[in-house]
Amino acid sequence: MSSPASNVDPKTAELWDKGHYQYDVIATRTLGYFMYLLSDGMLFATLFAAYGVLSYQHSYFGGPTPADFVKPWYTFVQTMALFLSVLAYGFGMNALKNKNKSGVISGLLAAFVLGVLFLMLDIHDMTHLASLGIGVATSGGMSAFIVLTQVHATHIFFGLIWILVMMAQVMTKGFTTDVVGRLLTLRMFWHLQAIIWVFVYVFVYLWGYMS
Amino acid sequence: MQVKWRNNLKNGWRYAALAPILLLNGCAGNPYWIFNPKGLMADTDLFYLILDVVIMGSIVGLTALLVIWFMWRYQKGKNRGKYDPTWSHSNTIEVFVWGIPIIAVGFLSWFAVKGTFEINPYNPTVITNHMKPNGDPVEVDVIATDWQWLFVYPQYHMAVANELVLPTHTPVFFRLTSTAVTTTFFIPQLVGMIDVMPGMRTKNALESNNMGEYQGIASDYAGAGTSWMTFKTKMLSSADFGQWVQKVQQSPTSMTYTSFNHYAEPYINVHHKVAYFSSVQNGLFDHVIDEVMNGKTWSIPPMMTENMVAYMQKQDAEHRD
């Protein structure tokens, strides 16, 4: 016997699967999507590292620093918009448990509207900065500030498109395995973006405001 | 450095290891710059190199012999060794398999840390621990441009381009920066590499007791002119060095902040030109760092990238002596 790991008696061993072995499709997809989110988290971690390196006083090069233009209350409204959007999505997913189509749709719709509000506030913020003459080319510190926040906003943008697609799919296809799987993965995505936003809000906006 | 066994080990192994190579090269001098150090820093580096090769080499060599022996002994059909189709585990062997690398790595780590401090470019203890209290170190400010070296001697208010001249038996301390891109300062027989970066200051040091001429190299890719960005390093006796300083100080050209702006423009030193500047405006080194941090760049014209051919012809025509 050259197979040290086996204690199975070859005479009675089961050689071929008879148990109709099935993979859990949704669990497999969720795992894969979780791993994608892991890599997305690494992406933000790297951006935060870059921001950390480029947020010393000399990185702003005598130019404007976040302390000059960050309005904590404005960003707090953004935070609330995003958090409520996640909450609304959660209500939608609750409705999914009861196979309540209209509940899911209204949850997604509320999440979408609040997400759009978040994005509009962000765009307004950026245009305001641009009107002050502040942009990525201002200084290393501002490059890091703007790129980090706008990469997050880009995630939100694609998330919103995804929410629209899912609303259409729930309406046209109902709760098929595919659609339920996507609703689950979208929920993970949306949650992660909110979690990342916590870090952005604390370490970029609030920290920048205070320093 | 002062320990005798280290020198014995170094010299012994150096000649043992190099015997075949040296024989091949006959009397042409030793081309193995790394094995033929002429300064304290490079000398220390060689000690660690030999130590590491002796330890790791013996392990790796024995492993290679072991593999070859197994290959010979257990070849199919030769019946030299016993075949055991189930044997795949042994706690004793596992202990050795993990133990040998752990011990070797632990031992080498201790030396690695020790060596890092000895030749730390900012404070190399091989030099600083043995400096005479009133010994007179030479300071050199190195400014790398695209693609030349400027060596400023602040103590003598003078500068030399593309040639480094230093006295023996004297510690030399470098401060280094660059105007445009990153490259590396390297004199194989005297001192190891240190990066030279724009807007930043690094340091290095060397001390040599051997007169002679040694090659200096820009060892990191800095653009089209890197291969020609070499410089000769001359180690002179104190008296000769004094004379050389006087010679440079009689040069008609000088270096100011303004003329540096022109000097730092991209130039490929194909003809290995050396230039002497009898005086240098004070604080040039810090001024260059400030300028670069303020966003000053000496851009590469597109002509020196895609259309190198035309550029080389133009420069050739302008500068052929």
Added chain:
Amino acid sequence: MLVDLAGGWNPMLGRLAWSQIPYDNPILAPLFVAVVIGTIIILGLITYYGKWTYLWKEWLTTVDHKKLGVMYIILGLVMLFRGFIDGLMIRTQQAWAVGTHSSGVFGATHGYLTPFHFGQVYSAHGLIMILLAATPLLVGFMNIIVPIQIGARDMAYPYLNALGLWITAAAGALIMISLFVGDFAHNGWFGYAPIFELQYSPGVGVDYWIWTMELVALGTTLGGINILATIIKMRAPGMSWGRLPIFVWASLSANVIALTSFPALQVALGLVAADRYLGAHFFTAGLGGNLMLYTNLFWIWGHPEVYFVILPAFGMMSEIFPTFSEKPLFGYITMVLASLAIAGVSWLVWLHHFFTMGAGPYVNSAFSVATMLVGIPTGVKVFNWAFTMYRGRLTFNAAMLWAIGALFLLLIGGLTGMMLAVPAINYMVHNSVFVVAHFHSMLLVIVYAIFASVIYWFPKVFGFKLDEFWAKTMFWLFSAGTTLVFVPMYMLGFMGMTRRLDYVFNTAWHPYLLVMEFGIVVYMISVLAFFALLYVSIRDHAKNRVGADAWGTSRSLEWLTHSPVPFYNFAVLPHISARDEVAWRRDNGIDHVQPDHYEDIHMPNNTGVAIILGGLTFVLGFALVWRIWWLCILSLLAIMALVIYRSFKGDPGYIITAAELEEMEKDAMCREAQIGKQHYRVGGGVLGDAIAYERSDLPPLASQPGSSVGLGHRS
């Protein structure tokens, strides 16, 4: 146009202009003509033989992990060849341009390449070899082997798998087109700050470099997720973690690295792009940028990437040594632990790529010790392979020779790696050709392991063995080339020769450079031997046909199913009872027991979406390089539309009924029984029905002596 550019720009074509086509370049113009003629011939042949439908249906739209793996490997081999030609060009320039009196042609002062062109050649060489040759080759093997080894029908996400391949292929296309449209980066494959900034690299070369790497990073991340999910979720019943084949463990460790480290590369290059496209100041020397940040971010990915490519190679060696030693792998558990340890430590060592950047002695010491720690698990692996041979019964066929070659190269690379890990030594040889020789030793471990695996797993995928004589000839030629190139390179490193010199100022180095030039010619001959190997093997495929257990001493699960592997892998999923399942079944005489009844199988449909998305990412990359903004937006919108379309359409898959399955299995078993007896027509498997071997005009093999080649497993 977002930043000021040195050249022209217009809204229609961006920076693209006729002057960007190097039609006056004496090297590129003839190459371009040759490529065009070659393409026309290939396309013409496909049309002539009417293979377009076959190509589209069986290959370009496939989601079968084996075919995707084969295409990954073909892509990798093509790029390996391109990278090899770059290597030949580098060696020729350095052997030629030595000393002030060396001649120059084609506008170069010395040699035949101008400095900027030389920079592009070695940058392309490095990038291609690591990201577009080694990576696709290894991903290809993982793609083919991992699902079969764990007893799965396909990867967890077959469509994503196809997408990963086509995005990687798009990256390959992008770097190839940089030969003929515009130029490539000259800043080395890892780039330096701030030389890649617009001020120092005004052309499009750096942009090609950025977007090629971004696409590979995307493709590899997708592939990594897929392989991880497959290993975690798709194992056959009974395939517990303790029974997982060692190559699967290596793939798992490698892809954990890929998944976590590639985002760092994407960010590093994304920030370079922000600098070049938006005028940001991440890595500029002035205005608050930090150029050392780039080096850190890049190598935080770059070092794990090195282990991402070496770990699967270790896994391959761990499969090959036991098979040809005819006994189980020594120390399975420590082997697994060593793989995971290497993956873990890979995150803690990135700074050793720039010990000379001027970090303090405390930082350098810490990273030096961490780097040496890698030596422990690697050393364990070498010892374990040695003790796998101990008390074995060794067959030195071609696969084993390549694997042993890899082992010896690993010893050399390990020795020199331990030297480089000590800062005191590193200061003298960093940025010298010694480093180049060191990492080529390590990457050649991968190349050797890959060729070993090509020989080892070829019969599993295609159903016949490669020719032993030519495989061995290639091995010896390749090894001669390795010796002739890299021994002088190590010697030059000790002479102080630095890397990336397009003009060699010291004539004392000339003899060594000439030996290296001779070595690369020997390499060239070994490439010809490889072509001969393929030609001879395909010509003689009929007599080299094999059954399920191609080597007769195989151990892991992939050898349980037929060779070539049917597209559904296993008609009935095996129930796993042992670590080396096939060896266990063979030893207990139950290796020919077949399932007694079949059930319906659900399989995914082919899809053209993946290749179209790949094409669109290529268009997006090209538009970004040349700053053709309308095309960027258009291709981005098209990508989004296609993704949404696919998500609505979904894939219901299709069913292979039990009856069809039984029919196909009968055929396969019938073929297997006939091996060495007479000629038969091969259908199914990776090549499908279209390339069946219809050589029934040949005499039956039974009449030839020594025709029982394929019956090794009965001996």
